[in-house]
Amino acid sequence: MKISIGILAYNEANCISNTLQSLFEQSIFNEVDTNTAIEVVVVPNGCSDETAAIASSTLENLVKSAANSSVSWSVCEVKEAGKPNAWNHYVHKFSDPSADYLFLMDADIQFLDPTTLHSMVETLEVNPDAWVSVDTLVKDVALKEKKSLIDQLSLSVSRVSGAKSVWICGQLYCTRASVLRRIWMPKGIEVEDGFVWKMVVTDLLTSPEVPERVVRANSASHIFEAYTDIRRLLRHEQWLILANTINTYIYNDLQSSCNKQQDAGSIIKSRNEQDPSWVSKLIQSTVSQKNGWAIPEWLLLRRFKSLLNLSLHKALIFFPIAVTAFLVDLLVCFQANNRLHRWEEYSSNKTCSSVVKKTLI
Template identity: 30%
Template sequence: MQAVSDASVLCVDIGIFAHNEAETIGALVANLAEQTLFDRADIDPLVWVMANGCSDDTVAAAETARAALPEPLRDRIRIVDLAQGGKSRTVQRFIHAQARDQAGILGFMDADIVLPEPETLSHMVEALRTRPELQVFVSRPVKDVTHFDLDVGRVTRLIASGGDGLTNYRKSICGQLYMMRSRMARQIALPAGLPVEDGFVRALVLTDLFSAPEDFTRIDGDPAVFHVYTSIRGIGELLHHQTRLVIGSAINAALYGFFNREGLRGAALHDYLMTEAQQEDWLNHRVTTELPRRPFGYVPFSFATNRVTTFLRRDKRTAKGFVMTAIGSGMDLLVYIRASLRMWRGQGVGFW
């Protein structure tokens, strides 16, 4: 792909990661037509729909949606059909094989979100363009149950209200939608089979690949910049989702310990992640070697107690907050047990 000749034009490549998203990818592609990013003369955007390991009609749905777009926008969308699934593998390919060399900013987007505001992507690019201290700009995740005031029943509403406030989204990376300076992104490599890639990316960004202390000025967001995602609808889906997150966090923590022990940081860590960590059996071998770890076994017990700790640190504690914390903590303990059992059975790596 040829470079853009005008140096004042910023190239932005956005990867949309789609695994069996035939029901949602068409709406998101159509949604892009409303984004003002594609109307700006000072930005040259290109979107890559990274369909990976799909067994449904994701690719066909994306092609149909693209064909319905106006020609200028249609030409800015590429659809890639990858046989092998897995988000970490797909993000790795987007960064290091698919995105244009001249892209100054890379965007990362899930295929099942909605962008209600037309300025969302433009604002995200502009934040990185005008704030040199930033490496990543994040979008605020908003549940569809809340944003659209959906009538979904008590259980779903209870689930939707259970996780709010546990993390500061402006200093986290939600893999559903964020943008990063390409120079930073290309320093990052993701091990094949990594269950939770956004936490791994965040750790590398904050520490410049573990070569410096965490610098939280590198990541930020804005409450006005948000996306809407489908809230979990049932207990079974919630258990599956939370188990994946806990397993991913436990694996990430084990890898960080290994990197530190081996003195892998900066350029040396990048080279290692681009070579050894790309082997299909590397992550499983590392996890087997690093875990279980005394005294917490496979999963640090803090994952089961984080909600209580957060509640106790609050200046204001309400009766409703106490009830929600108690219910959530019970669920956290169950998830902790399920995650530990899966890790014990060797089912952690690649858990989707």
């Protein structure tokens, strides 16, 4: 078995070493298993700090101490910033073409369970109908003994996120390599994990949704930093609304062109090559056809829809939180809607979306 682990990094010099050390504490690196070859590929994209150099020196030392002798590593820098662009490079260029499984992970997470990666691979091994496995996300504030009011609010909002079925989080997921290599990220897309989920469950927009293709592994978890500053949280929520709206535009645009002979992956690859700015043009064209409001309805109603997955008792308990979250969503939706109507100005001045990487769960 061959496993490739891609770590996409944007100016992560302060944390890449800790993340790599946490990675190498995973059981798959510490078992003498000559049947499992592992490669670790760090992809710094558009970095202006020492991410690449620190990653190289850290990996060189870690590989020497790994019990599994079939571990290799590389650091592949990409000049152009942007996580989707780095994703395309890793999946289609940098990863081992003979790999059976591909992991995608962020450069600023810490593993909580030492069997996380092993469990995620094993989940796909024993479930032939599953294409992607994910772990359980744990906010760092959940581990605090004394939680502030904002910590408790952050944890409560997690229960009314509106996520459907098992969701893919870009911080960490494992896929069958054959599945991921059919997918191409549109240049200019704002968030890649929701896009991967859609491509997987619809077989690249050629079939109805099959959510069961994404499964959660047992004994698998990692820690990520939750937003506890109100201003950062609101900016992040606005970005999520904007990103999901853009993804919806792309799905709708591609849907009519996709079929068994030509799926979304091949169409996107062709469009990226012919016109790298096609997503930006699609956004401006779609927004101009809207009658003022350009945000999909489901993004406003997602908090209430999530209550349908709870028992009546729990739904009543979380209803006030859902209302509060809805009011926040309404505010950020208005802000995102305004940005969409000023997309040309926003896209020319925005900071690369790689800077914002946490996913609100």
